[in-house]
Amino acid sequence: MFTEAHKRSLDEHGYCVIEDVLGPSKTADVRSRLVKAAAESERRGISTYIEGLDPNPNNVRVFNLLDLDPVFIELISHPLALEVARHVLDDDFVISNFTANIAKPGSDSMFVHSDLALVLPEPWHAPWSLNVIWCLDDVRGENGATLFLPGSHRFECMEDVPADIAEKMIPFEAKAGSVVAMEGRLWHTSGANRTQDEERGLLFGYYSRSFIRPQWNFNVGLSDVTKATLSPELHELLGLELAANLKPFEGPG
Numbered sequence: 001m002f003t004e005a006h007k008r009s010l011d012e013h014g015y016c017v018i019e020d021v022l023g024p025s026k027t028a029d030v031r032s033r034l035v036k037a038a039a040e041s042e043r044r045g046i047s048t049y050i051e052g053l054d055p056n057p058n059n060v061r062v063f064n065l066l067d068l069d070p071v072f073i074e075l076i077s078h079p080l081a082l083e084v085a086r087h088v089l090d091d092d093f094v095i096s097n098f099t100a101n102i103a104k105p106g107s108d109s110m111f112v113h114s115d116l117a118l119v120l121p122e123p124w125h126a127p128w129s130l131n132v133i134w135c136l137d138d139v140r141g142e143n144g145a146t147l148f149l150p151g152s153h154r155f156e157c158m159e160d161v162p163a164d165i166a167e168k169m170i171p172f173e174a175k176a177g178s179v180v181a182m183e184g185r186l187w188h189t190s191g192a193n194r195t196q197d198e199e200r201g202l203l204f205g206y207y208s209r210s211f212i213r214p215q216w217n218f219n220v221g222l223s224d225v226t227k228a229t230l231s232p233e234l235h236e237l238l239g240l241e242l243a244a245n246l247k248p249f250e251g252p253g
């Protein structure tokens with residue numbers, strides 16, 4: 001449940017942790033489908049290691065999740081995810097991307113960034129994007145929890161970002177089955193997985209205001225078979241309709 005306390009945390013700190021969104025057996029099921037999706041992605045020629053994004057291949061990235069298994073369509077349109085998105089993005093949003101990052105032992109931090117800075121030049125005045133992060137494993141500092149700087153969603157330009165930000169960051173801690181909602185302006189990075197044998201699987205549902213170009217071109221990424229399974233609401237949220245940016249305009253007066 002998305003409570004007033006979660007809303008306050010998002011507003012004050014730039015994130016909140018919503019526990020017990022998925023039960024243990026559902027979490028395990030999504031986790032095993034993610035492993036299969038990673039293999040299928042490789043088979044289709046979309047690499048799960050992106051040079052320049054991660055320092056080494058121990059981070060397994062899975063793009064185009066929505067075309068790989070219907071369970072990911074279920075999660076991107078999960079009522080709780082859409083409720084949080086509506087709260088932050090004023091009911092005027094699209095799905096920008098949906099990806100996974102499995103941090104295996106030996107994985108290391110990527111570059112520090114905010115997700116809004118990746119899609120929009122400064123200044124960043126308003127909460128115009130949001131990540132809904134699905135935790136498929138227990139997440140803690142040792143196994144590569146996302147590192148973030150609380151309150152950094154108030155930085156409006158690069159000049160506001162401290163040069164030593166990486167040293168000031170702290171890890172998200174959350175149980176498997178939780179959702180971490182992270183405002184798009186919050187500065188963060190992936191943590192290094194320092195365990196011997198624990199994997200950290202996270203899914204990143206990225207939503208942005210409708211006037212920001214999405215990160216992923218779902219018109220190309222989704223097969224006709226997948227498109228045929230989607231609701232009219234998802235067609236709109238994924239930008240699959242002919243009109244991409246035509247909206248009724250309420251002029252003055």
Ligand SMILES: O=C(O)CCC(=O)C(=O)O
Pocket residue numbers: 101144145146147188189190191202
């Ligand atoms: O995996 C993580 O902990 C963070 C990933 C991330 O920030 C990204 O891919 O943009």
